[in-house]
Amino acid sequence: MSAIPQTEEQDLLRMLEEMSSTPEAIRFLEEMVDAMFPEGATRERVLYPERRGAEDRTPEGELAKLRARFQSLVEQIPAVTFLAVLGEGENDVYVSPYIEQLLGFSQQEWLDNPFLWYWQLHPEDRPMWNDVFARGVRTGGPFIADCRFLARDGHVVWVHGEARLVRDPKGRPQFLQGVAFDITAAKKAEQVLVRTAVQEAKRREELEIARRVQTSIVPRTFKVPTLDISAIMRPADEVGGDYYDVIPCPDGAWLGVGDVTGHGLNAGLVMLMVQSAAQALVSAIPEIGPADLFLKLNRVLHDNVRMRLERDDHVTLSLLRYHDNGIVRFAGAHEDLVLYRAATRKVELLATPGPWLAAKHDLRRAVVESSFRMQPGDVLVLYTDGVTEARDAAGRMFDMPRLVDVVRKTGDRPTAEIRDGILAAVDAHMVRQDDDISLMVVRHLGGSR
Amino acid sequence: MSRRPISLPPTTNRGYTLDAWMEGDRAHVVLGGNVGLDNSEDAGRAIETLRKELVHARVKEATLDLRTLYFLASSGLKLLVAWVTASEHRYPITILTDPNLHWQRRSLSALASLEPDYVRLVEKEAP
Numbered sequence: 001m002s003a004i005p006q007t008e009e010q011d012l013l014r015m016l017e018e019m020s021s022t023p024e025a026i027r028f029l030e031e032m033v034d035a036m037f038p039e040g041a042t043r044e045r046v047l048y049p050e051r052r053g054a055e056d057r058t059p060e061g062e063l064a065k066l067r068a069r070f071q072s073l074v075e076q077i078p079a080v081t082f083l084a085v086l087g088e089g090e091n092d093v094y095v096s097p098y099i100e101q102l103l104g105f106s107q108q109e110w111l112d113n114p115f116l117w118y119w120q121l122h123p124e125d126r127p128m129w130n131d132v133f134a135r136g137v138r139t140g141g142p143f144i145a146d147c148r149f150l151a152r153d154g155h156v157v158w159v160h161g162e163a164r165l166v167r168d169p170k171g172r173p174q175f176l177q178g179v180a181f182d183i184t185a186a187k188k189a190e191q192v193l194v195r196t197a198v199q200e201a202k203r204r205e206e207l208e209i210a211r212r213v214q215t216s217i218v219p220r221t222f223k224v225p226t227l228d229i230s231a232i233m234r235p236a237d238e239v240g241g242d243y244y245d246v247i248p249c250p251d252g253a254w255l256g257v258g259d260v261t262g263h264g265l266n267a268g269l270v271m272l273m274v275q276s277a278a279q280a281l282v283s284a285i286p287e288i289g290p291a292d293l294f295l296k297l298n299r300v301l302h303d304n305v306r307m308r309l310e311r312d313d314h315v316t317l318s319l320l321r322y323h324d325n326g327i328v329r330f331a332g333a334h335e336d337l338v339l340y341r342a343a344t345r346k347v348e349l350l351a352t353p354g355p356w357l358a359a360k361h362d363l364r365r366a367v368v369e370s371s372f373r374m375q376p377g378d379v380l381v382l383y384t385d386g387v388t389e390a391r392d393a394a395g396r397m398f399d400m401p402r403l404v405d406v407v408r409k410t411g412d413r414p415t416a417e418i419r420d421g422i423l424a425a426v427d428a429h430m431v432r433q434d435d436d437i438s439l440m441v442v443r444h445l446g447g448s449r
Numbered sequence: 450m451s452r453r454p455i456s457l458p459p460t461t462n463r464g465y466t467l468d469a470w471m472e473g474d475r476a477h478v479v480l481g482g483n484v485g486l487d488n489s490e491d492a493g494r495a496i497e498t499l500r501k502e503l504v505h506a507r508v509k510e511a512t513l514d515l516r517t518l519y520f521l522a523s524s525g526l527k528l529l530v531a532w533v534t535a536s537e538h539r540y541p542i543t544i545l546t547d548p549n550l551h552w553q554r555r556s557l558s559a560l561a562s563l564e565p566d567y568v569r570l571v572e573k574e575a576p
Contacts, residue, residue: 259523261523261524261526261527312527312530312531313527314527314530316523316559333555333556333558333559333562335555336555351554351555351558352555353558353559353562354559354562355559355562355563356530356559356563359530359534359563360530360534360563363563365565366562366563366565368562385523389520395483397520399551400551434486
């Protein structure tokens with residue numbers, strides 16, 4: 001197999017002349033140049049440089065124009081043009097000088113070694129190339145492929161190649177001619193876009209899992225005979241790790257409300273751990289009190305969050321032990337408890353002193369147990385900061401006074417109506433939901449079992 | 450006693466202010482404005498840098514004035530937790546709070562409860 005020696009200019013020119021004589025070849029070249037030089041003036045200059053000079057319509061003049069046209073084309077376009085002679089025993093190839101800029105090998109190196117292009121084709125792209133080539137030969141082209149080449153220094157260059165078969169008047173293939181563009185920048189941009197899209201899809205998938213974890217773990221029904229309970233959890237797009245729970249026990253129930261500081265799947269996992277560990281602890285130690293439960297839960301959560309998940313999140317959490325005589329003992333820092341007194345129709349705010357869960361391994365000195373007593377008809381509202389920190393268009397938070405106002409106005413109604421009234425007020429206030437919204441409205445009905 | 454400012458990373462998102470300086474071996478930090486979803490990352494970097502600077506400077510005591518901090522997102526609270534519970538260099542921290550700001554009353558008492566020997570809350574209305 002021999003390359004076309006550069007010295008044999010006449011052979012090359014004859015080849016170009018033959019090639020260019022077919023209307024198909026001229027159309028192909030014009031399309032190619034149109035794609036690269038959309039401005040008409042530039043296109044003219046590249047394709048028809050002879051038009052700038054005086055017209056010479058002699059056969060020699062026409063040939064000179066032809067040569068000039070191809071010379072210009074080959075040298076000016078920022079792409080590699082190539083052709084291969086197809087014929088029995090013929091293995092001549094031609095490649096334009098731009099190849100050196102593209103892949104670092106000189107034009108001569110490509111001409112001397114007709115296999116060089118295949119060696120430099122990225123191994124992972126060879127099967128694809130073979131497929132494209134086989135299909136193109138079968139159908140007569142065009143051959144179109146985006147593939148990677150390895151430059152002389154080893155870096156990857158993405159190339160978009162297009163080629164066509166040029167046939168003689170009897171339909172026999174004469175040349176394979178084509179052009180190759182450097183599309184590395186476009187491919188890199190495409191890869192970034194794909195990577196971003198994949199990351200976004202993964203994030204969305206994670207959030208969906210987190211949402212399912214969070215919403216599926218909250219109780220569906222509340223079987224506490226002395227309580228009327230209505231609750232709702234509405235996760236934000238970026239799931240915020242809200243938690244609420246009702247765990248019935250022989251003389252009342254455990255109520256829990258909290259919020260993990262992080263967002264997304266991790267927050268959902270932490271919330272799941274809180275629920276599972278709390279449920280297990282109150283089942284295993286029925287007589288446990290709120291402070292002790294908080295401390296035991298903290299040991300588990302602190303180690304899991306800090307050491308296993310390697311996160312620095314903590315959980316605002318209040319655990320309330322409700323007794324059916326109306327006494328409620330509680331521990332752990334979360335939002336203020338909102339207590340509607342049915343007898344006076346007034347609202348009291350009860351602070352939840354103490355520490356956050358999982359903020360520190362040993363919280364024995366920090367945990368405080370407090371208590372209050374509910375009278376029949378009194379309503380306790382537990383909520384997360386998605387309620388109080390919901391913002392309007394001016395950035396103002398819904399805040400405590402609005403919450404208290406709604407509770408004061410609706411406190412005598414069924415708990416579902418109180419819940420829906422708060423939610424409606426929050427919805428009317430906020431421009432968009434940035435955080436999970438959780439609400440639990442609990443009425444002490446009085447009368448023990 | 451002369452004030453020596455503590456250099457902090459430039460803020461790219463307005464909405465909050467953070468000033469810090471040393472007077473002898475005592476650090477003074479004033480964090481004000483709003484630290485919410487839109488600027489908590491930026492503020493977090495600054496607070497974390499500040500925390501490390503104070504460790505590096507081996508401060509003996511720090512005052513953290515939050516009286517003009519109208520809102521602090523939970524991500525900011527996480528940084529304060531990391532600050533007060535960090536064990537590499539312990540020093541007393543006095544946090545000046547405004548009792549009229551609901552979030553401060555609710556959250557800063559929980560923060561202080563984590564380190565009762567080192568963190569003290571002082572209620573004082575903003576100047």
